[in-house]
Amino acid sequence: MSGWFSHFMNLHAVYLKWGWIQVSVTNLIVILLMFTIFGLALFLPFPDRRKGDKK
Amino acid sequence: MSKKLWTAKVREAWQRNLPIEKLLPDTQPAYVASWIYVFGVLTLAAFSIILISGLALAFAGPAWYHTSSFGHWVNSLHFWSVQLFFVFMVIHLWGKFWMAAWRGKRLMTWITGSIAFVASIATAFTGYLIQTNFDSQWIAFEAKDGFNSVGIGAFFNVTNLGQMLLLHVAFLPLILGAITFVHVIMVRKRGVVPPIDADENNTKVDSK
Incomplete structure (x- = not known):
């Protein structure tokens, strides 16, 4: 690894804290990403394989 | 009337509970056409x-x-x-x-899925412990404190690298694989759960 990526990967973890809740920014990003994928899976239309067969 | 052999009994029970059409279906209900x-x-x-x-x-x-x-x-x-x-x-x-995927006699599908989830955590945890780096050392000693504090630290030693390595490569993958196998068989036996407002006997979509 070199350059900005190496610098970025070697930074200390940043933690967010609200009372007893503590989460690292990294984990928060992963959790938000999972929520996003879940939402997209519910609302994105599924490709219809039969479309090409319609007469 | 001759008494049936156990092989015949097993075969008949298998055919009754999980016919080959259910095990390897070529159609799925229409509601399955969703990314979820x-x-x-x-x-x-x-x-x-x-x-x-x-x-x-x-x-x-x-x-x-x-x-x-x-x-x-x-x-x-x-x-x-x-x-x-x-x-x-x-x-x-x-x-x-x-x-609510436990609907329609799918409780065992739900339970085997839950057990697979817990077994996955145990497998991943032992994987983290055998990285042989500072991360694994940190995780092992934090976990040791955690297990001791809830009174189960005497049953296994998470700082014992050999023990954790064997659990990770020999024992836990077999357990997880077996539970996953049963889970998939249950999904095939009971079918894929329909959305809450969908009809169980929804129009079939041909997969061909």
């Missing part, structure tokens, strides 16, 4: 990559995967497949929880 239904099989795909890369790591050993470029790559493939495995499994869990 792909996360179970994505989890299985990630699990397959984990098993294959894990076998490579086990056979070639740390002298290979800690030193050579290709070894590092396979080690990373193993690690990142686990990250994807958990992402897919948790989204699969959310989807099934919110559609």
Whole structure:
């Protein structure tokens, strides 16, 4: 690894804290990403394989 | 009338409970055509990559995967497949929880899925413990404190590298694989759960 990526990967973890809740920014990003994928899976239309067969 | 052999009894029970048409179907209900239904099989795909890369790591050993470029790559493939495995499994869990997937005699499907989830955590945890780096040392001693504080620290020693290595490569994957197998068989036996407002006997979609 070199350059900005190496610098970025070697930074200390940043933690967010609200009372007893503590989460690292990294984990928060992963959790938000999972929520996003879940939402997209519910609302994105599924490709219809039969479309090409319609007469 | 002659008494039936146990083989015949097993065969008949199998055919009654899980006919081959259910085990290897070529049609699925229309409601399955949704992205939320792909996360179970994505989890299985990630699990397959984990098993294959894990076998490579086990056979070639740390002298290979800690030193050579290709070894590092396979080690990373193993690690990142686990990250994807958990992402897919948790989204699969959310989807099934919110559609109350235990409906329609699917309780055993739900329970085996839950056990597989817990077994996955145990397998991943022992995997983290055998990285033989500062991360694994930190995780082991934090976990040791945690297990001691709830009174189960005497049953197994998470700082014992050999014990954790064997649990990770020999015991836990077998348990997880067996539970996953039963889970998939239950999915085939009971069918894929319909959304809450959908008809169980929804129009079939031909997969051909």
